[in-house]
Amino acid sequence: MGILSGLRLYTAMARTTLQSRAIYRANFGLSLVFNSIMVTAELIVTLLLVHRVHGILGWNTAQVMLLFGMATTSGGTYRTFLSELSYFDKYLVNGEFDAVLTRPVPAWLAVAGRSVDPDQIGLVIEGMAIVAVSGTILGIFRLDAWLVIGELLAAVVSGTLIWMAMVTALAALGFWTTRVDTLQPMVLYGPQTAATFPLSVYPTDIRMLFYSIFPVAFGTYLPAMVILRKGPGAVMVLVSLFAAAAALALALRFWRFAVRHYTSTGT
């Protein structure tokens, strides 16, 4: 399937999904409020922590805040587009996946088309606000603002791709284990939290995890190092983008492999 026709298809599916969610509009506001309470609570804890110990390994409070904002933005973006995939086991348990497979659409795209969740957009907005505030405090926009904004955008893209890759791989595991939800804390929440701090904090073997199996490093830490001019040059942003795209490609391969092992229900 060509990229263009895939995109057209995705847009049509996403539009229908949004229409059908419009009925539950009342929940939209509530979700916004409570998501933001969660994020704010997490932010306060994180900042208080870093502030209390006068910075961590050369990262001051505002710099960690920037990292936090980047992680929140990309986390929110992937949730806006692919929320359903993190609850993918429900498709397998109730046999909905059969119906997905009768459509002339690649299965992943069909699930993605149903996964648009406007409730999560609050996270994106909040994340961007956190980035803007911390960025201003740090003065990163003072010189070459457009370059920095470009780097930030690239970071959000690679972060989003990384999350998509991880959640896709997790969903694919569901074809064997069925209960994906029990794996969620390890695959998603752990690395997610880890990504809000400079990865140099962690012992080497844990840190390596975040460059390999849970490659969150390419979504936040490495691009943030570039943006904060902490060593690596701008090329690292491109490397991260490339790594993120590769991760998603790999995850999609795994997904296709898994779909072939689908055993359906009711047998």
Place this chain on the structure above:
Amino acid sequence: MVWWVIARAAFRKNLAYVLAHMANNAGSLLFGLIYMALWHVASREETLGPFHGRELVSYIAASQALLWISTFLPSGLGIDLQVRSGSVALEMARPVPYVPRMVAAGIGEAFYNLVFRSGPLIVAFTVMGVFPWGHVRSEEALGGDIAAVLLALWMGVLMQYLVGIAAFWTMESRWALRLFLGLNMFMSGQLLPLQLMPPRLQESLNWLPFQALVSLPASVWLGVATQDAWISAGIWAVGLYVIAVLITHRATRRLEVQGG
């Protein structure tokens, strides 16, 4: 005794999922390691608040184990599901009073978590030499150590009860769960000990029920708990139950008005 039977049933119901929960424990362990690494680095040279050296790492180890009995209990104790399916009217009409029955089931769940969720974490942390056994071992402290854990468990169950009962007014209680988890993350001291917060904030959080969920027992284990924290927890332990009964009373009336 009927409460015992209910709690035991809730405990046993979970035994079928032990394997899945073990995979989950690995995630919880990773989560704990991340925060422990953070504090390990952060507290390298200083004494922070009442904590010396690696005690903060031990605090996080204790916190991770405690979360499973006070915070990560079944969402709303399943009350929201009863409300949505409409079976709640039937449940409330049973001869055994509703509040203590649901609380007993919740306690059963919490004890399951204590054995199969906190247990493996405690073993792992002990092997790593970071679990705060040092204070637990002294005999005169043992009573307080256990009492603090039981208080955390009791109040965790009641909090989930309140989350669940919210569904009487809004049909679902996911929002209440998020609110609880959000406040809890900040106010229970699970990631950042309350002792390290600004004094004013620390003082006010001390008088909220959240501190009893993690901060109090973890501090007790490390021997840094204050008398105020104990008093606050004692008041809330009774207070939350009274609130639960009162709210349930209102919810029942609502049920009658709506005709189930």
Place this chain on the structure above:
Amino acid sequence: MSERTQTRSPIIVADNLEKTFFRGRGRKAVQIPAVKPLSLTVEPGEFIGFLGPNGAGKSTTIKMLIGILEPSGGTVHVDGLIPAKHRVHLALRLGVVFGQRTQLWWDLPLLESYRLLKVMYRVNEADYRRQMETLVELLDLSSFWHTPVRQLSLGQRMRGELAAALLHRPKILVLDEPTIGLDVTAKSDVRRFLLRENRERRTTIVLTTHDMSDVEELCTRIVVINQGIKMFDGTVNHLEERTGALSALHVTFQTTPLWDAINLPGIEHLSSDDDRSVLLHYNRRQFTPPQILEQIREAGRIEDFRMEEPRLELIMRTLYEGDGRLGE
């Protein structure tokens, strides 16, 4: 496109198709053969019914035909394509309805689902208009056109599902228990429509069902599957010849009857719930119910009797208890 030459060759060819599931893990893993080597050839325009008890393997077979499941062994070609490999491509030529599960958007009116399907199945505007008009008329969709699907009755919903499956004019229509749970009128509406679709548009239809009357009214051919094995493949008449056009009559006497008087040649006295009633199986080409009642009057005074539809299970059992001729 050389459609004409294509339509002459079989549209479905399954050769020793097999599916084995694995349950459990490691040493405790058990192999469960859901479909044992099964061969089948379907010509374009056939209306073929898959029959079999629950768990017989008919759904598994269907799922292999439409590419949802990958076969463990054997080969299958549908319209020249290998389903599991060319799933997306094949889906464009298939219409699928699962009776137990909706494929429409639950919270939206039918129209919205169709609009999306139009894009999914790459139907151009003119074809869409024309086909929609026909379907709305034939299935009488206009009265609930603007109602969200979740508020439709089961019969209305099934009509909506059929339209959804046929929007892109598929060559093959696959229906998994399409009449399940429908009332009598809804059932006959659905059947009339399917018959028309098959006879007039020459759409090949593959149907699974538990309902014998579905089969009798619709299918030109029946495939009976049990325990993953094809037990029978032929026409309804052919099946009745094999199994003796089974019908059942349930008779209750006022007092315990004289059992000897019930043992009539050609009528099987199969089972009875208590000592006053009896279930008789007979060949409806040989006897009529009044004839039987007349004959068993000598056994005792009859209190009540009722006709029972020939049950699929009954036919299956008869197929099983046959003398092995039937395993073809």
